[in-house]
Amino acid sequence: MVNLELYRVFYTVAKCGSLTKAAEELYISQPAVSQAIKQLETQLGTSLFNRTHKGMELSAQGGALIFEEVERALGLLNGVEDKLSELRHSATGTLRIGASETIFQYCLADKIVDFHKQYPQVRFELISDVSPKTIEQLKMDRCDIGFLNLPIESDEDIVVTDSIMLLNDVFVAGEAYADLKGKELSVWDLQRYPLLLMEEHTVARAAIDHFSKSLGAPLQPAIEIDSWGFMKKLVADGMGIGCIPREYARRRIEEGQLFELDVRPAMPSRSVGMALARNANVSFALRAFMNLFKRKN
Amino acid sequence: MVNLELYRVFYTVAKCGSLTKAAEELYISQPAVSQAIKQLETQLGTSLFNRTHKGMELSAQGGALIFEEVERALGLLNGVEDKLSELRHSATGTLRIGASETIFQYCLADKIVDFHKQYPQVRFELISDVSPKTIEQLKMDRCDIGFLNLPIESDEDIVVTDSIMLLNDVFVAGEAYADLKGKELSVWDLQRYPLLLMEEHTVARAAIDHFSKSLGAPLQPAIEIDSWGFMKKLVADGMGIGCIPREYARRRIEEGQLFELDVRPAMPSRSVGMALARNANVSFALRAFMNLFKRKN
DNA sequence: TCAATCTATAACTTACGTTTATAGATATTA
DNA sequence: TAATATCTATAAACGTAAGTTATAGATTGA
Numbered sequence: 001m002v003n004l005e006l007y008r009v010f011y012t013v014a015k016c017g018s019l020t021k022a023a024e025e026l027y028i029s030q031p032a033v034s035q036a037i038k039q040l041e042t043q044l045g046t047s048l049f050n051r052t053h054k055g056m057e058l059s060a061q062g063g064a065l066i067f068e069e070v071e072r073a074l075g076l077l078n079g080v081e082d083k084l085s086e087l088r089h090s091a092t093g094t095l096r097i098g099a100s101e102t103i104f105q106y107c108l109a110d111k112i113v114d115f116h117k118q119y120p121q122v123r124f125e126l127i128s129d130v131s132p133k134t135i136e137q138l139k140m141d142r143c144d145i146g147f148l149n150l151p152i153e154s155d156e157d158i159v160v161t162d163s164i165m166l167l168n169d170v171f172v173a174g175e176a177y178a179d180l181k182g183k184e185l186s187v188w189d190l191q192r193y194p195l196l197l198m199e200e201h202t203v204a205r206a207a208i209d210h211f212s213k214s215l216g217a218p219l220q221p222a223i224e225i226d227s228w229g230f231m232k233k234l235v236a237d238g239m240g241i242g243c244i245p246r247e248y249a250r251r252r253i254e255e256g257q258l259f260e261l262d263v264r265p266a267m268p269s270r271s272v273g274m275a276l277a278r279n280a281n282v283s284f285a286l287r288a289f290m291n292l293f294k295r296k297n
Numbered sequence: 298m299v300n301l302e303l304y305r306v307f308y309t310v311a312k313c314g315s316l317t318k319a320a321e322e323l324y325i326s327q328p329a330v331s332q333a334i335k336q337l338e339t340q341l342g343t344s345l346f347n348r349t350h351k352g353m354e355l356s357a358q359g360g361a362l363i364f365e366e367v368e369r370a371l372g373l374l375n376g377v378e379d380k381l382s383e384l385r386h387s388a389t390g391t392l393r394i395g396a397s398e399t400i401f402q403y404c405l406a407d408k409i410v411d412f413h414k415q416y417p418q419v420r421f422e423l424i425s426d427v428s429p430k431t432i433e434q435l436k437m438d439r440c441d442i443g444f445l446n447l448p449i450e451s452d453e454d455i456v457v458t459d460s461i462m463l464l465n466d467v468f469v470a471g472e473a474y475a476d477l478k479g480k481e482l483s484v485w486d487l488q489r490y491p492l493l494l495m496e497e498h499t500v501a502r503a504a505i506d507h508f509s510k511s512l513g514a515p516l517q518p519a520i521e522i523d524s525w526g527f528m529k530k531l532v533a534d535g536m537g538i539g540c541i542p543r544e545y546a547r548r549r550i551e552e553g554q555l556f557e558l559d560v561r562p563a564m565p566s567r568s569v570g571m572a573l574a575r576n577a578n579v580s581f582a583l584r585a586f587m588n589l590f591k592r593k594n
Numbered sequence: 595t596c597a598a599t600c601t602a603t604a605a606c607t608t609a610c611g612t613t614t615a616t617a618g619a620t621a622t623t624a
Numbered sequence: 625t626a627a628t629a630t631c632t633a634t635a636a637a638c639g640t641a642a643g644t645t646a647t648a649g650a651t652t653g654a
């Protein structure tokens with residue numbers, strides 16, 4: 001098996017037409033080049049060059065037969081270097097983002113649109129899954145960055161970079177409960193109403209459960225739902241009182257379809273974080289995308 | 298600039314999915330492979346593999362991006378080795394033959410046809426030129442083998458392999474000179490007839506000149522010609538007496554259009570030789586072709 | 595918990611590629 | 625016809641990069 005470095009020497013000599021010039025180009029001495037060619041010739045069992053007084057020229061039945069293929073091969077390998085280097089120094093390639101549908105919708109959609117305007121060369125791959133699954137995706141190198149509902153279990157292979165958004169869970173109701181507008185309520189008061197809560201095994205639900213239990217007033221849902229959008233609709237239709245991050249319900253609240261109950265104490269805010277696999281490559285594009293979420297001080 | 302050998306390691310690891318197996322395949326130790334990959338990764342500035350408990354898998358934003366190109370490049374370089382090796386071990390490629398038109402016609406035509414039947418894969422390049430020029434062609438690597446009218450000046454860069462055919466120059470005439478049939482003649486007798494001789498600066502002419510001068514009876518041509526075919530026609534038409542290798546005029550003699558004069562002493566025979574450039578590659582095809590001219594003992 | 599399989603790392607060794615120095619060959623210039 | 629310049633080839637000495645051995649650490653499955 002031939003040492004591939006010899007092909008680089010071969011190519012350079014062929015292009016320069018001279019051992020001496022090739023040596024300069026390769027930043028090695030002329031005898032080194034001479035020996036390399038000799039070695040390649042013996043290993044291939046063929047003389048590749050005609051030695052003339054003015055230098056080296058490809059022999060018709062040796063070097064000339066292989067020159068173009070060697071050229072293409074070296075071109076490909078150079079391309080490989082360039083490709084990766086470009087990937088690190090300019091915003092190209094693919095950005096694989098993992099997050100829950102909710103986070104995509106409420107936290108990322110705008111950012112992704114903005115980013116795409118600025119760097120149209122970057123392709124997106126959006127992988128929507130619940131936060132624990134997103135962590136798996138990160139570990140399995142199925143996505144480059146994940147956006148997670150915090151807190152998550154600490155994990156060796158995952159680096160949580162930042163908290164990019166605060167979520168404030170609030171209780172909301174529709175016109176059917178207009179009498180509650182402006183009234184100060186406690187968690188105990190809520191137990192008397194039909195509650196619409198996010199389904200179990202979600203960070204949002206865990207937050208409510210933990211909050212209500214720690215106050216000694218566990219809340220039971222009348223209806224469990226797996227989508228914020230659906231919850232908002234049902235609550236607006238008067239099905240009961242919902243618990244939802246204020247940020248997700250902003251529009252309906254502004255439009256008056258929903259109003260926020262004045263529950264005290266308020267639930268502590270949750271946050272959405274940004275996570276990377278510990279050993280992942282951080283491409284230029286990824287870094288640029290992450291910058292969109294830098295805290296503005 | 299990345300050491301190209303590292304790509305071979307990269308490729309093998311990618312295919313094997315394991316450092317350990319790649320090490321076996323490459324006949325080097327596992328740590329050597331581990332280090333090579335590490336080195337390639339640092340030189341390319343990117344991690345190429347995901348290390349898992351079951352081995353190495355290409356990372357989506359690293360190795361997977363370059364794998365196919367590396368594969369193609371290595372394929373090309375392997376192809377190069379195969380191509381040259383095939384060229385030495387089977388009859389393929391191109392055979393570039395240099396010779397004078399005459400030699401092509403009278404000595405080589407049949408052989409080339411035979412060879413082509415046996416090795417249809419071999420392409421021919423026929424370069425017809427006078428013998429001294431053919432020597433130049435050999436030196437300049439424009440042909441692989443030359444067929445020359447001997448003798449030639451001895452030359453450092455040329456190896457004359459063999460004498461493949463004897464040429465016996467004889468004097469011939471047509472029916473116009475029928476009275477000379479069967480008569481024994483000397484060179485002096487010939488001086489009285491119009492002679493058709495090959496033009497100067499050819500081996501054939503030099504042979505006649507040398508022969509006649511050494512006998513003290515230099516022969517002057519009435520007509521100088523540059524083609525044996527034309528000479529045969531003119532002689533047959535009665536323009537004079539021609540001097541031509543018997544081998545070239547065989548058909549016309551057999552058909553009775555020409556007859557051979559009984560000149561004594563006869564001219565010494567000349568020969569056609571086979572010549573190679575001293576440093577040339579001898580491909581399998583070339584060797585096979587040369588075998589056609591082996592003396593049959 | 596033990597055995598089997600991975601990869602990673604450190605320290606040592608060796609062999610390959612490089613350099614230096616020089617010779618030889620050919621063409622160009624005076 | 626020297627003398628100079630410019631090629632490549634070769635030998636010997638050298639130094640480093642690549643490979644080896646040995647071992648650790650991590651994960652999986654019996």
